[in-house]
Amino acid sequence: MSDTVLVLNSGSSSIKFGLFELPASGPDLLCNGLLDEHEAAPRLVVKSPAGETMFEARKDSSDTDSGHLFAEVLAFIDERFGEHRLRAIGHRIVHGGPDYSGPVELTDDVYAKLAALTPLAPLHQPRCLEPVRTIQAIRRGLTQIACFDTAFHHSMAQPASRFAIPRRYEKRGVRRYGFHGLSFEYVAGRLAAIAPQLVAKRTVIAHLGNGASLCALRDGRSVDTTMGLTPLDGLVMGTRCGAIDPGVLLYLQQHQNMSSEDIQHLLYNESGLRGVSGISADMRTLLASSEAAAREAVDLFVFRAAQEIAMMATTLEGLDCLVFTGGIGEHAKEIRSAIGERLRWLGVSIDAAANDAARERISGGDSAVEVFVIPTNEELTIARHCAAVLQTIESYPISP
Numbered sequence: 001m002s003d004t005v006l007v008l009n010s011g012s013s014s015i016k017f018g019l020f021e022l023p024a025s026g027p028d029l030l031c032n033g034l035l036d037e038h039e040a041a042p043r044l045v046v047k048s049p050a051g052e053t054m055f056e057a058r059k060d061s062s063d064t065d066s067g068h069l070f071a072e073v074l075a076f077i078d079e080r081f082g083e084h085r086l087r088a089i090g091h092r093i094v095h096g097g098p099d100y101s102g103p104v105e106l107t108d109d110v111y112a113k114l115a116a117l118t119p120l121a122p123l124h125q126p127r128c129l130e131p132v133r134t135i136q137a138i139r140r141g142l143t144q145i146a147c148f149d150t151a152f153h154h155s156m157a158q159p160a161s162r163f164a165i166p167r168r169y170e171k172r173g174v175r176r177y178g179f180h181g182l183s184f185e186y187v188a189g190r191l192a193a194i195a196p197q198l199v200a201k202r203t204v205i206a207h208l209g210n211g212a213s214l215c216a217l218r219d220g221r222s223v224d225t226t227m228g229l230t231p232l233d234g235l236v237m238g239t240r241c242g243a244i245d246p247g248v249l250l251y252l253q254q255h256q257n258m259s260s261e262d263i264q265h266l267l268y269n270e271s272g273l274r275g276v277s278g279i280s281a282d283m284r285t286l287l288a289s290s291e292a293a294a295r296e297a298v299d300l301f302v303f304r305a306a307q308e309i310a311m312m313a314t315t316l317e318g319l320d321c322l323v324f325t326g327g328i329g330e331h332a333k334e335i336r337s338a339i340g341e342r343l344r345w346l347g348v349s350i351d352a353a354a355n356d357a358a359r360e361r362i363s364g365g366d367s368a369v370e371v372f373v374i375p376t377n378e379e380l381t382i383a384r385h386c387a388a389v390l391q392t393i394e395s396y397p398i399s400p
């Protein structure tokens with residue numbers, strides 16, 4: 001009998017999960033799955049590591065209780081992997097605030113602190129925390145572990161972590177935290193394995209998914225990132241505006257008769273690709289569309305991504321390596337090449353054939369900047385963190 005951990009990755013547009021076996025050599029995937037809520041009838045799919053479908057269920061669109069999903073996933077695991085011992089559930093928690101620079105066991109006290117951070121990630125934090133309570137109810141006593149998007153950026157120092165507002169707000173926690181850290185950590189680790197000579201070099205990782213952000217790295221550690229106090233700052237996203245003149249918010253509130261709730265909804269849910277195109281938040285749909293507004297939304301996404309990559313390069317005082325990851329970064333060759341074109345002046349040159357084939361290294365021979373496509377794996381990062389935390393809990397030794 002071997003030990004396993006179930007990892008839940010609740011993002012803004014999907015819930016992904018993975019079941020990992022925990023041998024001493026590191027977590028091994030047994031199956032993974034996705035709850036896709038984009039379709040009219042949300043779909044639950046579980047696949048083997050080879051990509052074969054092991055289980056599929058279509059949920060009634062009126063069934064908005066994700067608790068049913070988790071009960072279904074746990075029942076499936078019991079049935080198919082009953083010979084293993086489920087040791088813990090590992091959760092991606094988007095906001096860890098100032099207190100958590102690494103993974104922690106989810107006690108009631110920790111839960112309360114994380115729930116209090118909901119206003120700083122209103123789209124994500126409730127979705128991340130809801131399964132914790134659900135699982136507590138259906139599997140009392142099962143260890144649950146929180147792994148944070150913010151933790152990787154605790155290495156970020158001032159001035160990168162500072163806003164230009166009076167210091168008293170910084171003391172109250174109003175500072176730049178950054179997100180997508182579990183993804184950046186995984187990609188930085190893969191990059192170190194593929195190209196160890198680049199670890200000490202000036203690297204920017206572009207996580208371009210439904211949520212999107214950049215991380216500037218030196219020696220594999222985060223020194224700057226584009227998201228701030230909340231996952232609203234920085235790049236244009238699926239439904240989020242990214243960086244915006246704060247005067248816009250004042251104007252909307254004072255002269256467009258909008259409440260703070262209206263403004264929150266506008267900036268988190270109705271902006272970004274969705275708002276600019278008026279068509280969709282999904283990059284695939286926009287790239288396939290012949291509408292001018294779709295093209296304009298994609299152009300703005302590319303323009304801003306290139307601008308902010310140059311901003312990260314300023315923090316690093318140059319750029320040696322650029323890595324694309326996330327749903328768009330991994331799959332949208334048009335976006336990678338358009339961003340590359342805008343960064344020619346920085347020495348970026350992308351090889352068209354390598355880019356079309358989504359090879360691991362896509363920079364041309366003449367490029368001053370090494371360019372890679374590295375698929376992210378937030379679930380594996382969480383599983384690794386869980387294995388480390390479980391080893392510190394005496395009553396849960398990991399079997400060799």
Ligand SMILES: Nc1ncnc2c1ncn2[C@@H]1O[C@H](COP(=O)(O)OP(=O)(O)O)[C@@H](O)[C@H]1O
Nearest residue numbers: 011013209210211282283284326327328331332
């Ligand atoms: N083949 C593709 N071509 C272009 N865009 C894609 C492709 N596959 C996925 N995407 C885009 O990736 C985005 C979702 O990214 P993902 O990282 O999966 O999201 P999440 O932030 O929810 O984890 C969507 O905009 C989607 O359109």
Ligand SMILES: CC(=O)OP(=O)(O)O
Nearest residue numbers: 011012179180211231
């Ligand atoms: C932090 C964040 O934006 O996450 P996601 O990409 O899952 O929306």
Ligand SMILES: [Mg+2]
Nearest residue numbers: 011209210211
């Ligand atoms: Mg994501």
